[in-house]
Amino acid sequence: MESVWQRLRSDGYGMLGFYIIAVFALAALLVWSGLLGQSWAVVSGGRWESISSTHWFGTNLLGQDILQRTLFSSATAFEVGLSVTILSTLLGTVLGALAGWFRSSWLDELILWVKGVLDSIPFYLFAAAIAFALQGNRWAMHLAMVITFWTTTARIIRGEVIRLKQREFVEAARAIGLPPRTIIFRHVLPNTSHIVLVQATIVFVAAIKTEVILSFLGLGIQNGVSWGLMLAESSQEVLAGHFGNFAAASIALFLLLVGFNLLADSLQDAMDKRRSVS
């Protein structure tokens, strides 16, 4: 049987997505390590300078280099994407597994009720409320996303755990007297990894998109730069005929999202056991 990686490698679109993400991830790593994009705040040129050998993407209103800001923004995107994905997936997986395992118990009811309440609140309204409540806190946006993004993961994992609970290996584990905690975390959850992985890529994309939208609205990144802030800046520049910010931020965002979508699709196919059997 082919491994997931082998199946992924054989999918051209999936690999294209992988390489796109790898390029952005590399840029983010270099930014974090202080080797790239460190001059994003520095005024290094004149107002709205065109593309040149000094400023590959031109400059913005203040004379800041748009390339530096675009690169730094990829680190912002990954920082938000990774933190939100890890936390919300962890939360969703654990709560989903508990709800599924203890199906129809008070715990299941409680988790489903909380999930229902959170799902019923319009997301951007909720994010704005959190941002205003935690005035100036740099983690307000992350918190809003984590609080709301775990619900989908939890719903999917709950269903999968309910299904797995009927399987023989779980019956066997129960028969030998293993406690539920061990069965859930050692035997059941590892069998949901394919779902978790695909769901994580979807959350990653959603987090990046949401960060851009929230930053555009002024509810996101406070001290730094992101593609959302660049797009917000561009809203005042495009009318005056300056497209540097708009083009750089929207192309970067588009490429990264396409990369993730290609990879997620391919990953889903590669992990589809029915497909691997055929």
Place this chain on the structure above:
Amino acid sequence: MPKTTQCVILLTLLLSVACSPGDPDEVTTSKVYRHAMDGAPASLDPAQAASLYSKFLVVNLYDTLYRYKYLARPYQLQPNLATAMPEISDDGLRLTIEIKKGVHFIDDPVFAGGLGRELKAMDFIYSIKRHFHPSSRAQGAWLWQDRILGLDLWKAEGSDYDQEVSGLRALDNYTIEITLTRPFPQLIHTLTQGFAAVVPREAVEKYGQQLSSHPVGSGPFRLISRNSTRAVLARNTNFRQEPFDLKDEGYDQKTQGEVGLEDLQNKVPPFVDRLEIEFVTEDAARWNAFSAGEIDFIKVPVSQFDNVLSQRNPPILSSQHEDIYQFEAASEAGFIYTNFNMADQRIGYHPDPERNRRNHALRCAMIKAFDWKKRNEIFFYDIGHVFPGVLPPSVPEFDPEADAGYIQRDLESARQLLRVNDWQADNLPVLEYGFPNSVTERQIFEQFRNFMMDMGYPADKIRPLVFATYGDYQRAYSQGKVALINSSWTMDYPDAENNMQLYYGPNAAPGSNSANYNNSEYNRLYEASTALNESTERTQIYRQMNQLLMNDCVSITGIARTLLFLWDKKVIMKPDRSFLGGYFLRFVDLEDSLQTHE
């Protein structure tokens, strides 16, 4: 004849009657002026007319005792609801004002029979008292606080409207007497404000908080509709008949001759039947609406300055726009500044004299590192007026000889000041720079941080403190929670006292002195100046106070913006955004060809 045929004939007849043109004489014509503003009024209640946008509408829906002459510059006071300028007692403490007879509020169900009753002196008394009544949520009390005899006591004793205030009396139905606690030459200016507009008591009592969206005034217009994006006003047909007189309004043929104002002579304002005022906060949307001819007037967004100007200094309109638009460049009556919060020990006053001295040096270094030339170039298209201190070119006290070094960037001196006073990157304080959430405010912050970085201030030690709205921001700095306060001041009236009080010690937070500056010499000079009218003596005092502010390095100031206005050539007007504000709308007229048929 079959029934179907009968029905068809009947329908055809009905339709033909409905669609036939009526008698041409019956067609009504109306003049509609379409204005655009970059913000919306939060309330139309005069007691809450704090913003430029609220005031703009309020003075058209209500009456004030005085206003400014439409065309005279510098601004001159003009009786509005008053019959003449006030009679002032020799000691300057008692003012007697007569109001016009026969002025009526608009028709409204609050009045007997729904017909607007006559406006009386007591209405004015009541309207001022409202600012001192807790239920009004009024915002204009500061104009008269500690100034009018007995008013503060009236408030302290429970704000009973039926209880008389000794310094605010109606001698009869048409005579008002105001007694001051001390001379206050600016009082008449305060009576031009939207805050001083006259409301009928019965409307306040009936509508309560709803008065903010249901105005009942005696101004030249009445409200037809209003929502968050537009307001429609119609001419108040009962507005008093006072023919327009060019000379009386301060017309200057040399500078104002090209607009067509002569045609207005002897006409009775308001000249248009309907005002449609759009509230469009987005520059791009407002500009697009103007370009498409959907609105008649615009304050040109800075992003369009390149497009509309062929020359910056002085601003000249490009030929392509010259053919279709009237143009005016006006210096703003006010200024933009960044205050240091003197109550913050990291940057302001410090109990340790040594640290106090070093803080002073740090503030002075930051002022030297600030690049006004760049600020003007980037955000004001290089046509703003940079000046040292708080006396902008729009006030007579402006000093062309003032210390220009205060507004010139000198990075070497700034770095030296830091060095000499033992400030290094590692011991410089972390400072929060506050601003309300907007793209431009963020860019202004980033530019400020860059200026400081050039001097050696670490980027991570100047941090943004972002607030959802300007109101939140204002609340925060009024409570002393912001170290670096970037803000702008638009003068309430054309008297420099309005700027000088911004740094008067007793006005410290939560008052208007957001810098929390408290210098006994400055306070003494301010107190000495308050009794003085505009004069050489007062000018000298103000300039001395201005110099004190600069010596103490209290604020990075300032720049007065140059605003560009464009309006359709078929609209006859001289727009104004400062002291005259919304008062000019009653004098807007359209060429006859612009009349629309209804």
